[in-house]
Amino acid sequence: MKKLKFGAVVMAAVVSTPMLLSGCGQEPSSPEATSNPPEASDSSEASTESQGETDSEPQGTAEDAQWLTPFEETVKLDVVVGWDADAGVKEGTTPETNALVEAARDLLNIDLNFLWMVPNDQFSEKLALQISSGNIPDIVMLDSGNFYEFMSSDYLRDLTDAYETCASDELKNTVEGFGEEAVRYSSRDGRLYGIPAQLDTSESVAGLYYRSDWLDATGIGTPTNVEEMNDMLVALAGYGASVNGGKDTVGLGTTSSVLNTNFALSAYFQCYGAYPNKWIMRDGALVNGIVQDEMLDALNGLKDLYERGALAADFATWNSDQFNERVTTDQVGAAFGTYYIPAWPLNQNKDANPEAEWAELNIADIGSKPAMNQVSINHFNVVTRDAPENAEAALIKLLNMTLAANGNSTFDKSVFEGRDLPENGASIFYLPVYMYFPTPWKQYRENIRAAYEAQDPSGLITNVEQEWYGYMNDYLTNGNACENLGTAWGMYKSRLSEDMGIAIGLAARETGEYEPAYYYGPATKTEQRVSSTLSDMAVTFIVEYIMGQKGEADWESFKQSWNEMGGQAWTEEVNEQYKSITQ
Amino acid sequence: MTYKKERPGKAAAPKGHFKREYPFYLMMIPGVVFLLIFSYFPMFGIVMAFQDFSPLKSFSGSDWVGLRNFKDMLMLPTFWTVVRNTLMISLSKIVLRLLVPLVIALLLNEIMSIKFKRISQTVFFLPYFLSWAVIGGILRSLFQYDGMVNGILTSLGAERIMFLGSNTWFPVIAIVSDVWKDMGYNMIIFLAAITNVDPALHESAALDGANRRQQAWHITLPTIRPIVVMLLVLSLGSVLSAGMEQILLLYNPMVYESADIIDTLVYRLGLVNHQWSLSAAVGLMKSAISFVLVVFSYRIATKYFDYQVF
Numbered sequence: 001m002k003k004l005k006f007g008a009v010v011m012a013a014v015v016s017t018p019m020l021l022s023g024c025g026q027e028p029s030s031p032e033a034t035s036n037p038p039e040a041s042d043s044s045e046a047s048t049e050s051q052g053e054t055d056s057e058p059q060g061t062a063e064d065a066q067w068l069t070p071f072e073e074t075v076k077l078d079v080v081v082g083w084d085a086d087a088g089v090k091e092g093t094t095p096e097t098n099a100l101v102e103a104a105r106d107l108l109n110i111d112l113n114f115l116w117m118v119p120n121d122q123f124s125e126k127l128a129l130q131i132s133s134g135n136i137p138d139i140v141m142l143d144s145g146n147f148y149e150f151m152s153s154d155y156l157r158d159l160t161d162a163y164e165t166c167a168s169d170e171l172k173n174t175v176e177g178f179g180e181e182a183v184r185y186s187s188r189d190g191r192l193y194g195i196p197a198q199l200d201t202s203e204s205v206a207g208l209y210y211r212s213d214w215l216d217a218t219g220i221g222t223p224t225n226v227e228e229m230n231d232m233l234v235a236l237a238g239y240g241a242s243v244n245g246g247k248d249t250v251g252l253g254t255t256s257s258v259l260n261t262n263f264a265l266s267a268y269f270q271c272y273g274a275y276p277n278k279w280i281m282r283d284g285a286l287v288n289g290i291v292q293d294e295m296l297d298a299l300n301g302l303k304d305l306y307e308r309g310a311l312a313a314d315f316a317t318w319n320s321d322q323f324n325e326r327v328t329t330d331q332v333g334a335a336f337g338t339y340y341i342p343a344w345p346l347n348q349n350k351d352a353n354p355e356a357e358w359a360e361l362n363i364a365d366i367g368s369k370p371a372m373n374q375v376s377i378n379h380f381n382v383v384t385r386d387a388p389e390n391a392e393a394a395l396i397k398l399l400n401m402t403l404a405a406n407g408n409s410t411f412d413k414s415v416f417e418g419r420d421l422p423e424n425g426a427s428i429f430y431l432p433v434y435m436y437f438p439t440p441w442k443q444y445r446e447n448i449r450a451a452y453e454a455q456d457p458s459g460l461i462t463n464v465e466q467e468w469y470g471y472m473n474d475y476l477t478n479g480n481a482c483e484n485l486g487t488a489w490g491m492y493k494s495r496l497s498e499d500m501g502i503a504i505g506l507a508a509r510e511t512g513e514y515e516p517a518y519y520y521g522p523a524t525k526t527e528q529r530v531s532s533t534l535s536d537m538a539v540t541f542i543v544e545y546i547m548g549q550k551g552e553a554d555w556e557s558f559k560q561s562w563n564e565m566g567g568q569a570w571t572e573e574v575n576e577q578y579k580s581i582t583q
Numbered sequence: 584m585t586y587k588k589e590r591p592g593k594a595a596a597p598k599g600h601f602k603r604e605y606p607f608y609l610m611m612i613p614g615v616v617f618l619l620i621f622s623y624f625p626m627f628g629i630v631m632a633f634q635d636f637s638p639l640k641s642f643s644g645s646d647w648v649g650l651r652n653f654k655d656m657l658m659l660p661t662f663w664t665v666v667r668n669t670l671m672i673s674l675s676k677i678v679l680r681l682l683v684p685l686v687i688a689l690l691l692n693e694i695m696s697i698k699f700k701r702i703s704q705t706v707f708f709l710p711y712f713l714s715w716a717v718i719g720g721i722l723r724s725l726f727q728y729d730g731m732v733n734g735i736l737t738s739l740g741a742e743r744i745m746f747l748g749s750n751t752w753f754p755v756i757a758i759v760s761d762v763w764k765d766m767g768y769n770m771i772i773f774l775a776a777i778t779n780v781d782p783a784l785h786e787s788a789a790l791d792g793a794n795r796r797q798q799a800w801h802i803t804l805p806t807i808r809p810i811v812v813m814l815l816v817l818s819l820g821s822v823l824s825a826g827m828e829q830i831l832l833l834y835n836p837m838v839y840e841s842a843d844i845i846d847t848l849v850y851r852l853g854l855v856n857h858q859w860s861l862s863a864a865v866g867l868m869k870s871a872i873s874f875v876l877v878v879f880s881y882r883i884a885t886k887y888f889d890y891q892v893f
Contacts, residue, residue: 256836317835
C-alpha cells in the first residue's frame with residue numbers, strides 16, 4: 001500500500017488514478033501499452049479475424065491476473081438485476097446467493113447489495129421507475145437511450161483511468177475487438193463513460209427459415225428470386241395444411257411486431273432492398289429506410305401473400321407465444337430470424353415432430369442484401385455519479401471476472417475454487433453487470449469440425465467448444481434418434497452447420513454482400529419526442545396495407561405524415577450527430 | 584358518508600363539539616396522513632408536465648417549457664382517437680357496471696331458495712378475484728381466430744370472425760368482459776341495499792295488488808336510489824380510466840384505432856419511451872377533466888337526487 005501511495009504522489013497530476021491503483025495492484029500505463037486491440041480496427045472483418053486468431057490462445061493465468069488483487073477496504077455497491085432462473089444452475093440459486101457474488105467478495109473485496117431483482121422482461125420498466133425516483137444504483141447496465149441521457153446530464157463517472165489500469169486483456173479484447181466505433185460511441189471528449197457490451201454484428205443478419213421437408217414434397221426448387229420465394233411461401237401454406245390435419249397453416253409466420261427481426265417481417269422488406277427503421281446511406285447522407293420507395297414493392301408483396309393465404313388472417317394479433325405454439329404444432333411453413341432461431345424456437349418443432357426438416361434461405365441468394373449493423377451494442381456498463389470511492393475500478397474488476405468465468409474463456413479458473421460452476425450455484429447471467437464474450441465463430445467452427453472428423457475432442461480448449469462438439473457429435477451420429485434431439489439439432493444447426501444459422505451471417509461478412517445499418521448514437525431531441533409515435537404509425541400503416549385497408553395511393557401521404565410528424569427533423573439531427581461522432 | 588336534506592351550518596355546531604368529538608378526529612389522523620403522503624405529496628410531480636423533465640436533473644435542474652408538452656400532446660396524431668376510445672369504452676363500462684349488477688341483484692332478491700341464491704352470488708362474485716392476466720389468457724383462447732368461439736361458429740356453418748383484430752368486435756369484448764369480471768362487486772352492494780328495504784312497504788304494496796315487477800319498480804328501486812347515485816358519482820371520477828391493464832393485455836396494432844386509450848398512451852410514452860413530461864401532461868389533462876366531471880356529477884346528484892357527501 002505504501003508503494004501504491006508513493007505511486008499516487010508521482011501521478012499527482014491525475015487526481016483519480018491513485019484511488020484506482022490501490023485496487024488494481026499495477027502501475028498505470030499508457031493506452032498503447034495496456035490495451036491490446038486488434039491492429040486492423042477500421043475493418044470489422046479484419047477485427048473479427050484477429051479475434052478469431054487470438055481468442056483461442058490462453059488469456060492468462062490467475063498468477064498473471066493482477067486485477068484479482070482485492071481492495072484494501074470493502075467496496076460496497078448498490079446494484080439491481082434482471083434475471084431468469086436458469087435450469088442449468090444449482091436449484092434455488094438467486095442473484096444474491098450466486099456463487100460469483102461470493103467470489104467477488106472473497107477475491108476482490110467487493111460487496112454487492114441488491115436493491116431489487118426482477119425477471120428480465122420487467123427490468124427495463126423497473127429501472128425506469130427506479131431512475132424516475134432519483135435513487136440510482138451505483139453500477140448498472142444502461143440501454144442506449146439511458147446511457148446518452150446519463151452522459152449528457154453528467155451523471156456518469158469517468159472510467160478511462162480505471163479501464164486502462166484494471167481491465168484484463170480479455171476485457172480489452174472484448175471492448176476494442178470490433179473496431180473503434182464502440183469505444184467512440186461510449187466516450188465523450190476522449191473520456192470513456194461506459195463499457196460497451198457488444199454482439200458480433202454478423203449475428204444480426206437474418207435469413208428465411210423454411211420447412212424443407214414440405215418444400216421437397218411440393219417438388220418446388222429452392223427460390224432464386226423474390227417472386228419464387230413468394231410462390232414458395234404460398235405453396236408451404238397449402239402443403240402444410242394437407243399434412244397437419246387441416247389445421248390453420250401459414251406460409252410465413254410473423255408476430256404483430258412486424259418491424260422486428262425475429263419472427264417478424266423486417267427481413268422480408270430486405271428482400272426488396274427496403275430497410276425499415278434502419279439508417280442506411282443514400283447519396284452520402286443517412287436516411288431512414290421506412291420512408292424509402294422500396295418499401296412499397298415489399299408492401300405489395302406482403303399484400304399479395306396475405307390475399308393468397310400465405311400470411312395468417314389474424315397475424316397482427318399474434319404475440320411470440322402464439323407464434324411458438326404454431327411453429328411447434330406444424331402450422332408455420334417459414335419465418336425470418338437471426339442465427340439462433342434453430343436453437344429456439346424451431347427446436348421445439350423438432351422435438352414435437354422429429355421428421356420436420358428446416359433449411360435457411362440466404363437473402364443474398366435471391367439477389368438481395370441482408371442488413372448488418374455497423375456496431376451492435378446491447379448495453380453499457382456504467383458507474384453512476386454518487387457511487388462510492390473505487391466504484392470505477394470495482395466495475396472493471398467485476399467485468400474482468402464475468403469474462404474470466406465465461407465458458408468461452410481460457411482463463412485459469414482454478415482461482416474460483418469451483419465458484420464459477422453452474423452446479424455450484426454460479427451464473428454470470430445473475431450478475432448486475434455483463435459482457436458478451438465475443439464468440440470466435442470461425443475458429444470454433446474449424447476446431448469443432450476438425451475434432452468431429454478425427455472423433456477426438458481432446459484438443460478443444462474451452463467449455464463451450466466441448467459442449468458444442470457434444471451436440472454436433474450426438475446429432476450427426478444418431479440423427480433423429482439422439483436423446484435430446486431438439487437441443488442437439490438446434491445447437492448444431494444454429495452454430496455449426498455449413499449453410500444455416502451463423503454461417504449465413506459469416507458468409508455475408510466475408511463476401512461483403514450486406515447493407516450496412518449505420519448510426520448507433522444518442523437519441524436525438526426529436527427522436528425522444530416522436531419515435532414511439534412514428535413507430536406506432538408505421539406499424540399500423542404496414543398492417544393496414546397488408547390487410548388491404550390501405551393502398552398505393554396512401555403511400556405518399558404516409559411518407560409525408562412521417563416526415564411532418566418529426567421524421568424529417570429526426571433525420572437531420574441523426575446526420576448531424578453521425579458526422580460529429582465519426583469525424 | 585351521510586344522506587341528509589339539510590347541510591349542517593357552522594352556526595349549528597354546538598360549542599365544545601371538538602372536545603366531544605376529538606376521538607373521531609384522532610381516528611382520522613392515519614387516513615389523513617396516508618392521503619397526504621400518497622395522494623397530495625406526489626402532486627408536486629405535476630410540475631413535470633411544464634418542464635423538459637429529466638430524472639437525472641430532478642425538478643430543480645430541468646428546464647421550464649411552459650405549455651409545450653400540452654401542445655405536443657394535442658399534436659399527437661392519435662390523441663383525439665385515444666380520447667374518443669377512452670370515453671366510449673369507459674362510459675359503456677360505467678353504465679353497464681350499474682345496470683347489469685342491478686338487474687342481477689333484483690332477480691336474485693326474488694329467488695326463494697336460499698341455497699341457490701348463495702351459490703349464485705358466489706358464482707357471480709368469483710370473477711372479481713381473478714387477475715386480468717388470467718382473464719386475458721382465457722379471452723385470447725376463446726376469441727382468437729382459431730379459438731373456441733370460432734370453432735363453434737364454423738361447426739354451425741358460419742364464417743369465422745377476427746374478434747381480437749376487429750375494430751367493431753374488440754371494444755365489445757373489452758366492455759363485456761370487464762362488466763362480467765366486476766359485476767359481482769356492485770351486485771353485493773345492491774343486494775345489501777335491497778335487504779334494507781322495509782318489508783312493510785312490500786307487504787302494503789302486495790295488499791294493494793302490486794305484483795313483484797311493480798314492487799321492484801315502485802318500491803325497491805326508489806329506495807335504493809341513493810346507493811345507485813353514489814356508485815354513479817364515484818364511477819364518474821374514473822370516466823377517463825377505461826381499464827389499462829385489460830386493454831394492454833388484449834390489444835394489438837390492428838385495433839389501435841378502437842382500443843388505444845389514454846392510459847395505454849401514457850404507459851407507452853412514460854415507461855416505454857421515457858417521455859416523462861409528455862406523459863405527465865397527458866396524465867394531468869386526464870386528472871383535470873376527471874376532477875371537473877366529479878364536481879359536475881356531484882352537483883347534479885345534489886340538485887336532482889338530493890344526494891350529499893359533504
